[in-house]
Amino acid sequence: MEIVLIGLNHRTATVELRERVAFSAERACEAADLLRSQGILEETLVLSTCNRSELYGVPCELSADSAGAVELFFASFHQLPPAELNGSLYRHRDSHAVRHLFRVAAGLDSMLLGEAEILGQVREAYRIALDHGATGPVLNRMFQGALEVGKRVRTETEIGTRPVSVAFAGVKLSEQIFGQMTNHRALIVGAGATSEQVVRHLCDRGIKQLRVLNRTAEHAVDLAVRFGGEVIPWENLPAALEWPDLIVTSVSSAEPILTRAMLERAMAARGNRALLLIDLGVPRNVAADAADLYNTYLYNIDDLTEIVEQNKKAREAEIPRAETIIEEQIEKFMHWQAGVATGAVIEDLRKKLTAERETFLHERLASMSHLSERDRTEVAAMLEEFLDRVVLDPAERLRGIPELRRKLQDLEALRDLFHLGREKP
Amino acid sequence: MTNPYVLATLLFYVASLGLYIWNLREPSRTAGIGATACLMGGLVLHYLALLQRSRLIHAVPYDDLFGSLSLFAWLLAATYLGLEAIHRRRSVGPFVLPIVLILFLLAHVSAARPIKAPPAQGPIFAFHVTLNILAYSAFAISFVLSVIYLLQNRRLRGHKLGIVGWRLPPLDVLERMTRSSVLIGCVSMAAGMTAGFIWAHRLQGRYWNGDPKVIVTVLILAIYIGYTLLARTAAWRGARASALCIFNFMFVIFSYSIVNRYLSHFHRYF
Numbered sequence: 001m002e003i004v005l006i007g008l009n010h011r012t013a014t015v016e017l018r019e020r021v022a023f024s025a026e027r028a029c030e031a032a033d034l035l036r037s038q039g040i041l042e043e044t045l046v047l048s049t050c051n052r053s054e055l056y057g058v059p060c061e062l063s064a065d066s067a068g069a070v071e072l073f074f075a076s077f078h079q080l081p082p083a084e085l086n087g088s089l090y091r092h093r094d095s096h097a098v099r100h101l102f103r104v105a106a107g108l109d110s111m112l113l114g115e116a117e118i119l120g121q122v123r124e125a126y127r128i129a130l131d132h133g134a135t136g137p138v139l140n141r142m143f144q145g146a147l148e149v150g151k152r153v154r155t156e157t158e159i160g161t162r163p164v165s166v167a168f169a170g171v172k173l174s175e176q177i178f179g180q181m182t183n184h185r186a187l188i189v190g191a192g193a194t195s196e197q198v199v200r201h202l203c204d205r206g207i208k209q210l211r212v213l214n215r216t217a218e219h220a221v222d223l224a225v226r227f228g229g230e231v232i233p234w235e236n237l238p239a240a241l242e243w244p245d246l247i248v249t250s251v252s253s254a255e256p257i258l259t260r261a262m263l264e265r266a267m268a269a270r271g272n273r274a275l276l277l278i279d280l281g282v283p284r285n286v287a288a289d290a291a292d293l294y295n296t297y298l299y300n301i302d303d304l305t306e307i308v309e310q311n312k313k314a315r316e317a318e319i320p321r322a323e324t325i326i327e328e329q330i331e332k333f334m335h336w337q338a339g340v341a342t343g344a345v346i347e348d349l350r351k352k353l354t355a356e357r358e359t360f361l362h363e364r365l366a367s368m369s370h371l372s373e374r375d376r377t378e379v380a381a382m383l384e385e386f387l388d389r390v391v392l393d394p395a396e397r398l399r400g401i402p403e404l405r406r407k408l409q410d411l412e413a414l415r416d417l418f419h420l421g422r423e424k425p
Numbered sequence: 426m427t428n429p430y431v432l433a434t435l436l437f438y439v440a441s442l443g444l445y446i447w448n449l450r451e452p453s454r455t456a457g458i459g460a461t462a463c464l465m466g467g468l469v470l471h472y473l474a475l476l477q478r479s480r481l482i483h484a485v486p487y488d489d490l491f492g493s494l495s496l497f498a499w500l501l502a503a504t505y506l507g508l509e510a511i512h513r514r515r516s517v518g519p520f521v522l523p524i525v526l527i528l529f530l531l532a533h534v535s536a537a538r539p540i541k542a543p544p545a546q547g548p549i550f551a552f553h554v555t556l557n558i559l560a561y562s563a564f565a566i567s568f569v570l571s572v573i574y575l576l577q578n579r580r581l582r583g584h585k586l587g588i589v590g591w592r593l594p595p596l597d598v599l600e601r602m603t604r605s606s607v608l609i610g611c612v613s614m615a616a617g618m619t620a621g622f623i624w625a626h627r628l629q630g631r632y633w634n635g636d637p638k639v640i641v642t643v644l645i646l647a648i649y650i651g652y653t654l655l656a657r658t659a660a661w662r663g664a665r666a667s668a669l670c671i672f673n674f675m676f677v678i679f680s681y682s683i684v685n686r687y688l689s690h691f692h693r694y695f
Contacts, residue, residue, distance in 0.1 A: 156454050162591060172591075176581060179595040271659035274596065291582070295663045303584045314588065321451075 007054030032134035437467030556617030563610030
């Protein structure tokens, strides 16, 4: 059972090309149907995200260039001349295809190393293919393995735990101080794009109490409406400082908009409850000497960038651990696949020997007219028992001992030896 | 220290500490589960060692300071395990286990001493001692949590979280865990002291005997109640409350060492 993979991703293709070869759920099912009806693949699964379009399959027949046929289909399905995909498509077979999928599920092949979204996309692609009946035993097992890899890599390594964007780093920092953000309050000063990123992450983390201030009230209203926040007039900034646990500022201003004196008064009014200030403004929006205030934590854009850089390195350092998990799971899958392949060969061998036995008995017994019907039945039973002993014992040993399967390596040699699935020359 | 239970307990505690440290540096499911499993194994073996001692003296095993230290270590480890189960965080383990190990080693490293029957026995006396040692364990946990709080606070204010910083519990959680531990300690100590007063009344016909240990224990209870009240006030919340908690624990150490060893008339082990 061969496995082929044809695809392209953000490393090999431009966004324009990726857009042209993207599959919707319906188109993925359509492709699977066509590949089966044209006798190219008997099992198909399409993984299509904004960064990749990949087609996994099990060819209908053993062929030296099954990947080539899939590649041609890939081009024609998207109405592209094959030459246009030259240099962008990658193709992998068998264990290399499995390794590629497992690395994708682990987030090692993502644009943002260790990102978690891809695992959900792999799960969804598998669900669509399974519901459509496009997968079979091989791809089912392979994608279940991929989901297991993704889960293990995320729980057993720290590849996805640390933030690698400035906005997310700010939110994670607030969690290091306040724990879960659900019951905490955030004040957003400035309604620009950076603020929006922070708000988005805060909402993802379950924050419910959000207030927005902006010099231009319309922008504040827009942000507040989209994320379920409350708008505060710009003039109320000093009083608004008493309310939140987290303040995010990203205002264009030559002078700090939050001075030490303002924050000192606010801290006194709020009973010294801890306050995290995330200053994303350049020039800085919060006076640097405010960092000395009791129970305040001040981070500016450079501090957060430094954290992000450290975290990127830390994620990269986790790659070897993730690769170890991937190799373990590949070995597990390949053992399973070898076991299935062995079982199929043994079954074919048994069928073949049974047919040979029938022919042999028919030919030989025809010339032995002196044998009674009972004798004939006994001879047939003895021969059947003999074949079972000859075939079943090695079959069981092959199924149970992976080392033995490794020694056999090329099961096709066994097929050729006994003319299994082939006509005698 | 030739008792097989003691040696096995030591082995399990050391293994648990090693795995907790490993898990803090490079979090892994195997190391985490292994650390907890070793701690549980150590607790069972430690309990068997305490039980063996208890059977020999026909009482709870605190006839001397060392037996009491061993019980302290066991209760500390058990309290921590409960805390870990509730909060599902193993990152505090590497800070608690060294104290468990030190107490355990102090209790068992000295040459075997002839075991004598304790001067007082019975359920009320057992409650008195056990509850007070449980209070000490809770205060020890609050001490460790306060130390972690101050370290983490320093890292956060200095923008130097580092590898370990991201793995420690949030400040807010540490603060709440500390307050919970102190509350458990205060309730346990109040109950233990009440049992002690009842026991003193049975023995001497009076509740208060002016023993320095009793005075210091009342003082400890007062300062921890003070912490509980102050920790939520504007001036003290955060790092100051943690520093106060660490300061308070010095009194516990003083009470458990100097007072027990040299000053008390009724709580001396020698």
